[in-house]
Amino acid sequence: MIEIEAVLDGDGILRSCRASGHAGTGATGVCAAVTVLMRTAVRTLSEREGITIRCDAPEPGFLFLEADYAEEGRNFLFAAGVFLLEGLMSLAEEYPENCILSIRRT
DSSP, X not given: OEEEEEEEOTTSOEEEEEEESOOOTTOTTHHHHHHHHHHHHHHHHHXXXXXXXXXXXXXXXXXXXXXXXXXXXXXXXXXXXXXXXXHHHHHHHHOTTTEEEEEEEO
């Protein structure tokens, strides 16, 4: 089971996202899809002015990103967070036995 937890601030802006675990048998491509979505978010956000990304992938099956932003990066981070979460929600809905997503607001 892949467990994903996203944290949004009070304005709905992505502050962090953590994915851990493996989808298991019968869910070909789910692990890869989560990895691609999260790594693409990290690469896209880390190249954007006004956004600071910290990312860690200490072992297979674990990826964590944390975002801080200045005002000039706010709107881009909001949009990128919506895109990432829509992709992750889609996977969790299609593969509920293999992937679970929780979203927490601070």
